[in-house]
Amino acid sequence: MKYTAPTKQGYFGKYGGKFVPEILIPALEELEIAYEESLNDPIFQKEYHDLLEEYVGRPTKLTFANRLTDHYGRGKIYFKREDLCHTGAHKINNAIGQLLLARNMGKTRIIAETGAGQHGVATATACAKFGFECVIYMGAEDMERQKLNVDRMKLLGAEVRSVTSGSQTLKDATNEAIRDWVTNVENTFYIIGSVVGPHPYPLMTRNFHTVIGEETKEQLRHAEGRLPDYLVACVGGGSNAIGFFYPFIDDEDVKMIGIEAAGLGADTDQTAATLTIGSPGVLHGSLSYLLHDSEGQVQLAHSISAGLDYPGIGPEHSHLHDTKRVHYFGITDQQAMDAVKLTSEMEGIIPAIETAHAMAYLEKLMPLTQKDEVVVVNCSGRGDKDMKTISEWFS
Amino acid sequence: MITKQKSRVDACFERRSEDSKIMSLFITAGYPDLESTVDLILGFEKNGADIIELGMPFSDPLADGPTIQYASNVAIANGITMKKIFQMVKEVRKSSQIPIILMGYINPVLRYGIDEFCREAAECGADGLILPDSPPEESSLIADAAKNNNLDMIYLVAPNSTDARMKKVDELSSGFVYCVSVTGVTGARQGEEVARSVERFIGRVNQNVTKNPKLVGFGIKNHDDAFIISKQVDGFIVGSALIDAIRKNYPNNGWMDNVFSFVKELKHG
Numbered sequence: 001m002k003y004t005a006p007t008k009q010g011y012f013g014k015y016g017g018k019f020v021p022e023i024l025i026p027a028l029e030e031l032e033i034a035y036e037e038s039l040n041d042p043i044f045q046k047e048y049h050d051l052l053e054e055y056v057g058r059p060t061k062l063t064f065a066n067r068l069t070d071h072y073g074r075g076k077i078y079f080k081r082e083d084l085c086h087t088g089a090h091k092i093n094n095a096i097g098q099l100l101l102a103r104n105m106g107k108t109r110i111i112a113e114t115g116a117g118q119h120g121v122a123t124a125t126a127c128a129k130f131g132f133e134c135v136i137y138m139g140a141e142d143m144e145r146q147k148l149n150v151d152r153m154k155l156l157g158a159e160v161r162s163v164t165s166g167s168q169t170l171k172d173a174t175n176e177a178i179r180d181w182v183t184n185v186e187n188t189f190y191i192i193g194s195v196v197g198p199h200p201y202p203l204m205t206r207n208f209h210t211v212i213g214e215e216t217k218e219q220l221r222h223a224e225g226r227l228p229d230y231l232v233a234c235v236g237g238g239s240n241a242i243g244f245f246y247p248f249i250d251d252e253d254v255k256m257i258g259i260e261a262a263g264l265g266a267d268t269d270q271t272a273a274t275l276t277i278g279s280p281g282v283l284h285g286s287l288s289y290l291l292h293d294s295e296g297q298v299q300l301a302h303s304i305s306a307g308l309d310y311p312g313i314g315p316e317h318s319h320l321h322d323t324k325r326v327h328y329f330g331i332t333d334q335q336a337m338d339a340v341k342l343t344s345e346m347e348g349i350i351p352a353i354e355t356a357h358a359m360a361y362l363e364k365l366m367p368l369t370q371k372d373e374v375v376v377v378n379c380s381g382r383g384d385k386d387m388k389t390i391s392e393w394f395s
Numbered sequence: 396m397i398t399k400q401k402s403r404v405d406a407c408f409e410r411r412s413e414d415s416k417i418m419s420l421f422i423t424a425g426y427p428d429l430e431s432t433v434d435l436i437l438g439f440e441k442n443g444a445d446i447i448e449l450g451m452p453f454s455d456p457l458a459d460g461p462t463i464q465y466a467s468n469v470a471i472a473n474g475i476t477m478k479k480i481f482q483m484v485k486e487v488r489k490s491s492q493i494p495i496i497l498m499g500y501i502n503p504v505l506r507y508g509i510d511e512f513c514r515e516a517a518e519c520g521a522d523g524l525i526l527p528d529s530p531p532e533e534s535s536l537i538a539d540a541a542k543n544n545n546l547d548m549i550y551l552v553a554p555n556s557t558d559a560r561m562k563k564v565d566e567l568s569s570g571f572v573y574c575v576s577v578t579g580v581t582g583a584r585q586g587e588e589v590a591r592s593v594e595r596f597i598g599r600v601n602q603n604v605t606k607n608p609k610l611v612g613f614g615i616k617n618h619d620d621a622f623i624i625s626k627q628v629d630g631f632i633v634g635s636a637l638i639d640a641i642r643k644n645y646p647n648n649g650w651m652d653n654v655f656s657f658v659k660e661l662k663h664g
């Protein structure tokens with residue numbers, strides 16, 4: 001059966017929806033209309049695709065990871081190089097798409113949340129390119145561990161607002177961004193950085209990223225003359241993963257694996273492995289798996305990677321988890337950091353710590369593969385922003 | 396045939412005289428401590444409150460400003476649970492028939508189990524629910540369970556709600572309709588600013604919300620604000636300003652009496 005989610009109401013199976021205050025409903029309805037119009041607007045589509053090509057640098061390469069392939073001695077490993085996108089991660093595919101929508105809707109002020117800072121940098125970059133006022137909300141802890149990206153956002157002309165509530169990470173930055181949006185909804189567009197939030201954000205953000213999977217399909221047809229056997233991607237909110245997976249979703253023989261951050265271990269309370277140990281709940285506008293206690297209070301997540309340090313997950317991933325179309329596993333801080341080192345040394349690619357979670361799963365996956373099988377890992381971002389954390393870890 | 400008993404909320408609005416306003420007060424359950432909530436509610440009633448909105452704290456109250464965020468955090472740190480909230484309502488019911496509306500975010504309710512939550516809320520004497528992050532779009536999740544237990548579902552209208560939406564909210568709501576006077580989080584605006592922008596909005600509300608009584612809230616700080624803003628509706632709601640009054644006085648000697656004076660002043664000037 002062909003995959004058609006979400007429904008008109010924004011449901012992927014039983015997940016999704018619009019759990020937001022009344023004040024935001026008109027804004028979401030306006031956005032739904034603008035987004036739908038953009039799909040059939042050749043001018044919008046051309047402008048977006050031209051920007052992806054001329055400014056973001058797409059298509060990004062598909063690189064054969066020959067030394068890692070030899071290292072494991074089984075199937076062939078390829079990397080889809082989203083780290084080569086302008087600003088250093090996939091996030092800009094979506095930031096530019098949403099910014100064009102905001103402009104067409106006549107909004108003058110842009111806000112966004114950021115964890116790793118990659119979405120914040122991508123949004124600040126798009127705002128600089130188009131001359132928009134830009135406010136980025138970022139947890140105080142994340143500002144510390146992703147300082148390079150804070151400096152980049154400021155240089156790009158954005159105001160970075162430090163969020164000191166809760167765990168001082170991505171969840172709390174998102175709360176503050178939503179509060180800003182509720183207050184300034186008239187002139188403000190909220191560019192959400194992952195496939196989370198109320199409908200139509202999970203749908204829209206997914207579709208701005210499906211270029212990743214479409215290119216991969218085409219590039220692999222060239223390189224191998226066939227479909228991949230495995231796709232592997234890290235999952236924070238889930239935007240790089242769904243953009244990578246979605247074009248293959250009806251190709252039943254393609255196995256898909258999403259990697260969550262297990263932090264210190266999914267059996268500890270220092271984890272962000274939402275699908276592994278969470279249960280359905282509502283956070284930030286949609287119903288999806290969530291880390292929360294028996295009273296429904298959201299738990300503080302933990303991951304060494306700021307971009308995966310989030311107690312929720314996009315609703316479509318909850319659906320794909322329940323239907324088993326995608327399989328999800330956890331990778332710990334330690335395993336991810338080992339993969340940062342291995343990938344750097346063997347492929348000359350320093351991955352973001354988020355991305356390294358996907359790389360780390362190769363340790364488990366590759367011994368199970370056959371020589372003629374093909375594994376593609378989405379290399380969602382580069383690790384420059386993480387050098388401080390990486391140096392400290394290995395010192 | 397069993398005739399349905401008139402609800403405490405309906406009775407409250409029927410009792411209202413032309414020249415008075417219904418005063419609904421929001422307080423976070425378990426703030427400033429677990430022991431005071433029941434006494435606060437009973438004292439509010441004695442000092443002029445007509446309805447109580449009892450806040451069910453949530454870790455991520457994204458429609459709330461700093462004041463209610465703070466109260467929620469304190470209450471959670473104090474060890475508030477849904478069972479304790481139900482116990483508080485039960486305790487109030489031993490000596491009071493003031494309508495109690497449970498107000499909070501959908502996640503703790505979902506986690507408790509929608510059917511169990513509605514049944515137990517009704518059994519302990521709660522009268523209705525306000526779930527600000529659960530708009531009419533998502534009402535199917537809880538509407539039946541609420542109805543089966545005679546709990547009023549109260550939805551919100553905002554200045555940017557269309558006329559059609561206001562009509563829909565009126566149709567889905569029972570008890571009253573909550574009119575959010577400004578776009579923003581709770582507690583955000585100054586009284587004067589609210590008063591200026593609110594008139595046109597209330598005009599539209601009165602044209603479109605015809606079935607239910609209407610209470611207006613968000614940003615009301617004192618008696619004058621309250622009476623200017625609620626001129627054309629049935630009454631008003633105060634939340635953040637009340638929490639601020641508690642925060643200013645607690646735990647000084649006589650803090651509760653000072654809070655009750657504030658409440659009396661809100662109603663009677």
Ligand SMILES: Cc1ncc(COP(=O)(O)O)c(C=O)c1O
Pocket residue numbers: 089090115116117118119193194195234235236237238239240241306307308352354355380381382
């Ligand atoms: C490089 C990189 N990969 C992955 C993520 C996780 O986000 P998502 O799951 O939406 O792709 C982030 C988020 O900041 C990121 O910067």
